[in-house]
Amino acid sequence: MHPWAWWCWAIGIGIAVSGTTNPLLLALIATAMVVVVMLRRSEAPWARSVRAYLILALFVIGMRLFFRILLGGSTGETVLFTLPQIPLPEWAAGITLGGPVTAEAITGTLYEAFRLAVMLLCVGAANALANPRQALRSVPAALYEASVAVVIALSVAPQLIESIARVRRARRLRGDSTATLRALGTIAMPVLADAIDRSLALAAGMEARGFGRTRGLPTAGTLPVMLISSAAATLGVFLLLGSPFWQTGAWLLVLGMIGGGLGLRAAGARLRVTTYRPLPWRFTETLIAASGVLAAVLVLGVGWLDPDTMSPALVVLLDPLALSPSTDPLQWPTLTLPMLLVVALVLAPLPLTRPRRAATVESTRNDTRVRLLRAQAEPEPTWR
Amino acid sequence: MAVISFDRVGVTYADAERPTLDDISFELPEGDLCLVIGATGTGKSTLLGAINGLVPHFTGGTLTGRVLVDGRDTAQNRPRDLADVVGYVGQDPLRGFVTDTVEDEIAYGMEQLGIAPTAMRKRVEETLDLMGIADLRRRPLTELSGGQQQRVAIAAVLAAQPRILVLDEPTSALDPTAAQDVLAAIGTLVHDVGLTVVLAEHRLERVMQAADSVLWLRGDGSALHGPPGAVLAQSTITPPLAALAREVGWAEVPLSVRLARRRAQAQGLRPAAVSPATVPTEPVALSARGVEVRYGDLVAVNGVDLELAEGTVTSLLGRNGAGKSSLLWALQGALSCSGAIEVRGQDPRRLGAAEARRLVTLVPQTAVDLLYLPSVGAECAQADAESDAEPGTAAALLAELGVDLPPERDPRDLSEGQRLALVLAIQLAARPPVLLLDEPTRGLDYRAKAELRRIVTDLAARGEAVLISTHDVEFAAATSTRTVLMADGEVIADGTTTEVLTSSPAYAPQMAKVFAPVEVLTPDDVARGLS
Numbered sequence: 001m002h003p004w005a006w007w008c009w010a011i012g013i014g015i016a017v018s019g020t021t022n023p024l025l026l027a028l029i030a031t032a033m034v035v036v037v038m039l040r041r042s043e044a045p046w047a048r049s050v051r052a053y054l055i056l057a058l059f060v061i062g063m064r065l066f067f068r069i070l071l072g073g074s075t076g077e078t079v080l081f082t083l084p085q086i087p088l089p090e091w092a093a094g095i096t097l098g099g100p101v102t103a104e105a106i107t108g109t110l111y112e113a114f115r116l117a118v119m120l121l122c123v124g125a126a127n128a129l130a131n132p133r134q135a136l137r138s139v140p141a142a143l144y145e146a147s148v149a150v151v152i153a154l155s156v157a158p159q160l161i162e163s164i165a166r167v168r169r170a171r172r173l174r175g176d177s178t179a180t181l182r183a184l185g186t187i188a189m190p191v192l193a194d195a196i197d198r199s200l201a202l203a204a205g206m207e208a209r210g211f212g213r214t215r216g217l218p219t220a221g222t223l224p225v226m227l228i229s230s231a232a233a234t235l236g237v238f239l240l241l242g243s244p245f246w247q248t249g250a251w252l253l254v255l256g257m258i259g260g261g262l263g264l265r266a267a268g269a270r271l272r273v274t275t276y277r278p279l280p281w282r283f284t285e286t287l288i289a290a291s292g293v294l295a296a297v298l299v300l301g302v303g304w305l306d307p308d309t310m311s312p313a314l315v316v317l318l319d320p321l322a323l324s325p326s327t328d329p330l331q332w333p334t335l336t337l338p339m340l341l342v343v344a345l346v347l348a349p350l351p352l353t354r355p356r357r358a359a360t361v362e363s364t365r366n367d368t369r370v371r372l373l374r375a376q377a378e379p380e381p382t383w384r
Numbered sequence: 385m386a387v388i389s390f391d392r393v394g395v396t397y398a399d400a401e402r403p404t405l406d407d408i409s410f411e412l413p414e415g416d417l418c419l420v421i422g423a424t425g426t427g428k429s430t431l432l433g434a435i436n437g438l439v440p441h442f443t444g445g446t447l448t449g450r451v452l453v454d455g456r457d458t459a460q461n462r463p464r465d466l467a468d469v470v471g472y473v474g475q476d477p478l479r480g481f482v483t484d485t486v487e488d489e490i491a492y493g494m495e496q497l498g499i500a501p502t503a504m505r506k507r508v509e510e511t512l513d514l515m516g517i518a519d520l521r522r523r524p525l526t527e528l529s530g531g532q533q534q535r536v537a538i539a540a541v542l543a544a545q546p547r548i549l550v551l552d553e554p555t556s557a558l559d560p561t562a563a564q565d566v567l568a569a570i571g572t573l574v575h576d577v578g579l580t581v582v583l584a585e586h587r588l589e590r591v592m593q594a595a596d597s598v599l600w601l602r603g604d605g606s607a608l609h610g611p612p613g614a615v616l617a618q619s620t621i622t623p624p625l626a627a628l629a630r631e632v633g634w635a636e637v638p639l640s641v642r643l644a645r646r647r648a649q650a651q652g653l654r655p656a657a658v659s660p661a662t663v664p665t666e667p668v669a670l671s672a673r674g675v676e677v678r679y680g681d682l683v684a685v686n687g688v689d690l691e692l693a694e695g696t697v698t699s700l701l702g703r704n705g706a707g708k709s710s711l712l713w714a715l716q717g718a719l720s721c722s723g724a725i726e727v728r729g730q731d732p733r734r735l736g737a738a739e740a741r742r743l744v745t746l747v748p749q750t751a752v753d754l755l756y757l758p759s760v761g762a763e764c765a766q767a768d769a770e771s772d773a774e775p776g777t778a779a780a781l782l783a784e785l786g787v788d789l790p791p792e793r794d795p796r797d798l799s800e801g802q803r804l805a806l807v808l809a810i811q812l813a814a815r816p817p818v819l820l821l822d823e824p825t826r827g828l829d830y831r832a833k834a835e836l837r838r839i840v841t842d843l844a845a846r847g848e849a850v851l852i853s854t855h856d857v858e859f860a861a862a863t864s865t866r867t868v869l870m871a872d873g874e875v876i877a878d879g880t881t882t883e884v885l886t887s888s889p890a891y892a893p894q895m896a897k898v899f900a901p902v903e904v905l906t907p908d909d910v911a912r913g914l915s
């Protein structure tokens with residue numbers, strides 16, 4: 001599966017999530033997201049990242065709730081409990097510590113926090129499902145050098161860790177087992193020298209194998225086109241989100257994106273590097289990406305509708321207000337038909353893709369692991 | 385038609401006193417295997433780099449004269465422009481890898497050349513088969529063994545279908561079997577594919593029989609290019625067969641064991657066997673029982689019993705990954721292991737690092753990891769402090785080892801041999817009764833190896849128990865009296881060096897093969913046996 005298809009799907013759902021605070025819908029989306037990740041992720045290390053994102057999401061909810069309660073200033077009538085109010089000096093006017101805590105305020109905060117948490121989860125899902133290396137390999141040609149730098153950094157980091165472990169172990173042979181800051185310095189010196197040697201060897205290897213050979217001169221005019229397009233796109237986003245001129249904003253954004261695309265294309269044309277086994281973009285990829293986009297369109301579209309100008313039957317069917325249920329007065333959130341559609345779109349990749357085969361790792365009995373000399377029971381020194 | 389031609393080529397690096405290469409002219413015809421030999425620091429790597437333009441485009445320095453590669457002048461063509469003609473594999477293949485899996489690495493060069501994806505796919509498959517690494521295709525590069533990495537590195541440059549292959553010490557870090565694999569692969573390329581190969585190597589034993597010509601860098605910048613037998617007879621680089629030719633007065637060096645054997649038989653040479661040496665077993669300096677090292681579920685050392693007697697030199701042979709390094713680290717006490725280890729009634733594992741090195745000292749594979757100070761003098765002073773020794777102990781040891789190093793030299797500028805001597809002096813400053821050496825001959829030329837042999841023999845004469853893990857059979861044969869063979873974490877043979885080495889087909893030194901069934905190990909043995 002193409003990594004950008006996963007990203008498109010996840011970002012689309014993220015945008016859809018940004019358009020609602022309905023906790024029932026959010027909970028359904030989050031569950032569906034986790035189900036897709038669990039059933040479709042690979043065995044690779046990055047596939048385990050979704051757990052970290054879940055923890056981060058819970059942390060976000062906890063923090064928002066904590067500050068809501070601590071900072072007080074709740075509106076609403078249903079007082080759950082009252083914290084002792086701490087008087088603050090004159091200059092901190094407008095901020096209160098403690099005071100009554102209402103159910104309305106708590107619910108409102110929870111809804112907001114839940115939305116943010118599910119958006120984080122979307123990013124986590126994309127991370128777990130898309131292979132980052134493949135994603136880097138299929139960046140536009142104009143960004144080739146940048147992606148090479150990232151790929152090299154990814155390969156060099158483990159080597160650096162190995163180098164540190166080796167030098168630290170060697171230091172013990174000289175009878176120096178202390179873990180002082182000075183010792184850290186003495187380790188840094190050979191490790192850095194080693195890193196520089198490695199970089200030079202790598203650069204020589206890349207040069208000898210033709211890196212940078214298929215470059216032409218950049219096409220004239222690419223730079224102004226890129227600058228103007230990105231400025232237009234930025235202004236467009238600003239107008240779209242933060243001002244009543246959203247129509248102008250949308251036009252600017254579209255124009256900026258088209259201009260940027262053309263600029264990237266022109267800049268990439270000078271590079272004639274080919275890609276080994278390029279990932280094909282098939283119909284399935286389009287469907288998965290489309291399901292994300294559709295989810296976003298659906299939620300934002302329904303949210304944009306004005307219930308006052310609609311026929312009562314449509315209002316009952318679509319019910320735009322259900323996307324952001326009122327918290328003051330408190331109201332039980334409801335599910336509507338479009339919301340179920342959104343959840344179905346989140347689950348769309350399940351029938352479209354097959355589960356990945358478990359990667360079989362052959363046994364590697366060779367000198368590499370021995371060279372690392374990773375002792376099992378050796379205590380880690382603590383730096384003081 | 386010469387595919388490589390050097391016309392009065394000289395290379396001088398910035399702030400060097402004299403040129404590294406001076407007025408070198410030679411031509412290599414298509415399909416030849418040329419072996420570049422010379423002591424450390426004579427400019428072997430510089431010469432190889434000059435072939436694909438890394439010298440001077442990448443390394444700096446001044447190039448005089450003209451290097452033509454497939455009709456292209458390297459002065460006008462950068463290395464990247466020559467990538468479709470010259471495939472270059474550096475000394476440590478792992479460091480030159482750009483991607484992280486075998487398949488991607490092989491494709492990388494072709495991607496840079498802009499070869500169409502369909503053609504690329506086909507060539508990757510062909511190259512995988514040609515080098516016999518198709519089963520490794522999806523493996524991460526860092527998980528491969530040394531021999532596999534070397535073959536992947538060669539495959540990676542071959543995929544771009546160059547006409548010339550340049551290899552800098554492709555077998556120096558490999559065990560005999562892995563080295564044989566790599567050399568066999570290179571042989572296929574020369575004989576079947578018709579590639580021109582230029583190869584620099586320190587250990588000539590196995591390579592020289594495949595060479596069509598030898599280029600000897602004398603060390604003063606000049607070079608001698610000619611047929612292998614004749615050049616080797618003149619050069620100061622003496623692999624065992626060259627030493628044998630010198631001992632018995634052959635004008636031309638036989639390039640293979642087979643040739644030497646035939647010539648010896650024709651002349652009726654039959655040296656007397658070396659008198660079976662008895663290895664002393666008492667007094668015991670180090671005793672280990674049931675040593676076991678595990679990495680997760682991998683058992684690297686599986687219940688090894690070993691006793692080292694004072695004043696003996698023992699070599700430890702075995703494949704890469706047989707558990708040699710792990711055993712050495714475990715014996716030093718730096719690696720947690722089960723079993724009993726005793727030196728002078730104490731267990732090095734129970735002591736702190738500073739006390740442990742007074743019992744057993746280890747010089748690791750990458751000896752340079754031990755050095756971190758800016759000068760030789762500072763390193764020696766630090767060693768004295770670490771060992772609670774009299775100031776000047778390490779410096780005196782360095783002098784005793786017969787290596788004269790000015791105290792203000794930067795350890796990083798030393799040659800491999802000098803650096804090893806410095807690390808030895810630092811480690812011996814604690815006066816330990818047991819010395820462990822892990823792969824000390826890596827990157828050493830024949831002269832440096834002879835020097836190391838002398839140092840080790842001297843140390844043993846002073847009562848030190850020395851254990852050397854090595855892939856270099858010839859060095860083991862010349863240096864040690866006892867040999868321990870390891871495989872799969874276990875000791876599979878333990879006896880006098882003569883006994884163990886002559887009975888093993890993979891580990892027999894060349895002299896043993898030439899004069900089998902007479903048990904001789906080194907050219908010195910032969911000389912003694914003939915007189």
